[in-house]
Each structure stands twice: as C-alpha cells, then as structure tokens.
Amino acid sequence: MRARIHFFAASLITSAILLGSASPAFARPTAAKPVLALRVAPADEYFGRLKLSILGIRNQLRDLGLRLQYAPERGADVLGAASFVEDALHDWERKYPADPWLAKSVYQLTSLYAQIHSAEGTQNAARAFRWLQSRYAHTQYAAQARTELSDTLK
Secondary structure, eight states: OHHHHHHHHHHHHHHHHHTTTTTTTTTTOOOOOOOOOOOOTTTTBBBBBBBBBHHHHHHHHHHHHHHHHOOOGGGHHHHHHHHHHHHHHHHHHHHHHOOOTTTHHHHHHHHHHHHSHHHHHHHHHHHHHHHHHHHHHHHHHHHHHHHHHHHTTO
C-alpha cells in the first residue's frame, strides 16, 4: 500500500513538472504586471557632475543664497558653484521629468542668479527664467517668478 502511495505521489509530481514546462498552448495565461514609473527622485540618487542628491541641491541653493546675502560682491564665486547646481538640476529633470519638486528648485536657481548683479548673472537668470516658464508654467513657482523677476529680467 505504501509503495502505491509513493508511486501515486511521484506520478503527481512528474505530471506537475511536465505541465509546468508545457508548450505555451497549454500554459495558463498570466496577467501583465504593471510597470511603475517613478515620479519623484529618490533621496539617495545623485545627479550632475558633482553627484548631488536632491537634498544636496536644495542645500547648495540655500547656502549660495546666504553667501550672496552676506557678501553680495562675491557673486562671481557663486556663479561657478551655481552652474554645478544647474547641471545637477538638468540631470534630475532628464531622469525624473514629472517630479513635482523640480519647479521649486528651478525657481530658487532663477532667484539666485537674479541676485548676482553682473551681466553673466542676469544672462543666467534670464535663461533659468525661460526654463521655468517653458517647463513649469502651470506651477505657483512660475507665477511667483513672473511677479518677482519679470521686470528685472527684461
């Protein structure tokens, strides 16, 4: 009796294996798995030549703004560092174009450039302003930039 049970169990296992590797005509249909597209950049991903995280980008924008606030004559120094932040922002936008945090960061970059009172600062502010208006025109940050900076950048 025990031999029959073992034979029966072995037959079931063999049948299951054979059915599992059967041709596609006999295979059970499976539901397609949805592909999740990330909208928000993870905090541990790094962007641009300096490999800045999204938190690093925010910190750089804040720190550069403070540096300009306390030493406005050092605008040329800030321009160099801000260009690396801009590079990281473009990389971030390329990888996560629907990230809702991008508009705020581009606005902060635009404001930072506008605080640099030089021809290059004004050119960079105008370029960042156009970027903000073309990609994020529907956001509150684009509206805020239009209110605050449109006269300065004409």
